Amino acid sequence: MLSAEAPLVDTTLPDSPAVVEVQTPHVDTATSSLIEDVTLTIIAHPYLDELVDKIRQEPIPWQGYERAGLINSDEVAMIEHVENKSPEEITNIMSEHGLYYAGMYLDLMHKLARVDAVQKVLVMIQDMLHEHDERILLFHQASINRPGYPFGPFHKALRINDEFIGIQSSKLLALLVCSTKTPDIDIDDFFQWMTFQLQSRNSSLIELNIQILDALFHIPSYRTSFWNTLHAMDSFINVLKKGHSNPQVIYETVFALWLLTFDQEIATNLNRKYDVIPTLVEVAKTAVKEKIIRVVVSIFKNLIEKAPRANLSAMLVAKLLPFAEHLSTRKWSDKEVVDDIEYIIQELQNNFQSLTTFEVYASELETGKLEWSPPHQSENFWQKNTIRLNEQEHRLLKMLARLLSSNQSEILAIACHDLGQYAKYGGSDGKKYLHDLGAKQRVMELMTHEDPDVRYHALSATQKYFAMSS
Structure with missing residues (x-):
C-alpha cells in the first residue's frame, strides 16, 4: 500500500519544477485512503529546462507584431513590463496584476501562430x-464567461509542429486540468496527441509525458478516457515493457499504471x-529501489481486489506466489507493504487450492506462458477436458494455435504436443477445426525445426492427426 511517504519524484530533480496540487480523487473509501495524501506531482526534466532557458534568451519583435495587427499596444506594454525581469520582479508584478496577465497569456496563446512567439509566451x-x-488558478478565474478557455488555447498549440510548444502546452494543460473540477471536454484529443508522444525516440519527452499521466490519472474519469483512446494503452504498455535504465522513470511508469488499476474495467x-x-x-x-517494488505490489493488490477472476490464475502462471513468498522474508520499512504482500500470498494460496486443473491450463493459454506443467502430460x-477447447467458438483452441508462431522453442514444443492431444481426443470434428485454423499445416512445417524437441512433438502431433483420420 502506498502513502505520502512514497514521493512521486526524487528530490534530485531540477530546482525549478512545475508543481500541481492535484484535487482529491472522487473514489471509494479504500482508494481514497491510498492516495488522499499524494498531492504533488512534479512535471520537470533538465531537457525541458534547457529549452526554456534557450528560448528565454531569444528576442521577439513584439513591436513588429503590433504593426502587423497580431497584438495590440496594451499587450506589448504588458509583455515588456515582465520580459527579462528577475524572478523577484516577476513575483511582485504578478502579486498585483496576475489575473490580467493570465487573461492576456490565454489570449496570446489563442490568437498567435508563429512558433517563436508562442514559444516565448x-x-x-x-x-x-x-x-x-x-497561480494556475488565475487562468481559471480569467476564463469565466469565456467559452473554450482556459483549455482551448493550449489544445490549439498542440497542433503546432514544434517539440517545445507541444510538451510545454501539454504540461500546462495537465496543471489546468488537475486544478479544477471542470472537465476538459477535449481530453480525448489530448490523449490522442500523447499517444504519439509516447512513441517518440526522445526518452526525455517520454518521461515528461509519463509524469503528465501521473498527474492526470489522479482523476478517475481521465483514466477511463485514456484507456478508451485508440492505441494509447499500447503506447504506454510498450514504454513499460521496454524498460528503462533510470529507476525514477520506471517508478513513474508503474505509478501511472497503479492509478489506472483503481478502475474496475481496466483492472x-x-x-x-x-x-x-x-x-x-x-x-x-530487478528493481534497485524499494519504492518500485512497493508500487508493483500495490498494483497486484488492486488487480486481485478489483478483478480476482481475471487475474489470480494469471498470477499463478507467472509464478507470483513464490516471488511474493520471497518478498515476505525481506525487511521492509513500511508495514503496509508487509500487509499487502501477505494479502497477495493468502489470496494466491486460496486460489491455488480452488482452481481446477483446467483453469490453470486455460490461464497458461491466455497468457501465452506454456510450460511442462502436469496438465500437458496427463x-x-x-x-x-479436450472438448472444452471448443467452448466460446473455439476460443482456447485458437489461442493454442496462435502459439505455433512463438519464437520460443519450449512453447512451440508444448503447443505441438497439446494440438496432438487435441487431435487424439477431439472427436470427429477435430481434424476439420485444426485444418481450418491452419494449425495442421503449421505443425507439419515445424517437423523441420532446428530444435529436436520441437521436431519430435510436431512429428508426434502429425501422426496423431492422421491416425485420427484413418
Whole structure:
C-alpha cells in the first residue's frame, strides 16, 4: 500500500519544477485512503529546462507584431513590463496584476501562430508559475464567461509542429486540468496527441509525458478516457515493457499504471489485453529501489481486489506466489507493504487450492506462458477436458494455435504436443477445426525445426492427426 511517504519524484530533480496540487480523487473509501495524501506531482526534466532557458534568451519583435495587427499596444506594454525581469520582479508584478496577465497569456496563446512567439509566451507563463503553482488558478478565474478557455488555447498549440510548444502546452494543460473540477471536454484529443508522444525516440519527452499521466490519472474519469483512446494503452504498455535504465522513470511508469488499476474495467482487462503481470513480476525482481517494488505490489493488490477472476490464475502462471513468498522474508520499512504482500500470498494460496486443473491450463493459454506443467502430460486431463477447447467458438483452441508462431522453442514444443492431444481426443470434428485454423499445416512445417524437441512433438502431433483420420 502506498502513502505520502512514497514521493512521486526524487528530490534530485531540477530546482525549478512545475508543481500541481492535484484535487482529491472522487473514489471509494479504500482508494481514497491510498492516495488522499499524494498531492504533488512534479512535471520537470533538465531537457525541458534547457529549452526554456534557450528560448528565454531569444528576442521577439513584439513591436513588429503590433504593426502587423497580431497584438495590440496594451499587450506589448504588458509583455515588456515582465520580459527579462528577475524572478523577484516577476513575483511582485504578478502579486498585483496576475489575473490580467493570465487573461492576456490565454489570449496570446489563442490568437498567435508563429512558433517563436508562442514559444516565448509559454516561457513567460512558466516564469509566472515559477515557485507559485497556485497561480494556475488565475487562468481559471480569467476564463469565466469565456467559452473554450482556459483549455482551448493550449489544445490549439498542440497542433503546432514544434517539440517545445507541444510538451510545454501539454504540461500546462495537465496543471489546468488537475486544478479544477471542470472537465476538459477535449481530453480525448489530448490523449490522442500523447499517444504519439509516447512513441517518440526522445526518452526525455517520454518521461515528461509519463509524469503528465501521473498527474492526470489522479482523476478517475481521465483514466477511463485514456484507456478508451485508440492505441494509447499500447503506447504506454510498450514504454513499460521496454524498460528503462533510470529507476525514477520506471517508478513513474508503474505509478501511472497503479492509478489506472483503481478502475474496475481496466483492472479486469489489463492483463488479458497486455499480459502485464509477467512484466511487473520481472520489474519487481530487478528493481534497485524499494519504492518500485512497493508500487508493483500495490498494483497486484488492486488487480486481485478489483478483478480476482481475471487475474489470480494469471498470477499463478507467472509464478507470483513464490516471488511474493520471497518478498515476505525481506525487511521492509513500511508495514503496509508487509500487509499487502501477505494479502497477495493468502489470496494466491486460496486460489491455488480452488482452481481446477483446467483453469490453470486455460490461464497458461491466455497468457501465452506454456510450460511442462502436469496438465500437458496427463492423458486423463485430455480425455476429460479436450472438448472444452471448443467452448466460446473455439476460443482456447485458437489461442493454442496462435502459439505455433512463438519464437520460443519450449512453447512451440508444448503447443505441438497439446494440438496432438487435441487431435487424439477431439472427436470427429477435430481434424476439420485444426485444418481450418491452419494449425495442421503449421505443425507439419515445424517437423523441420532446428530444435529436436520441437521436431519430435510436431512429428508426434502429425501422426496423431492422421491416425485420427484413418
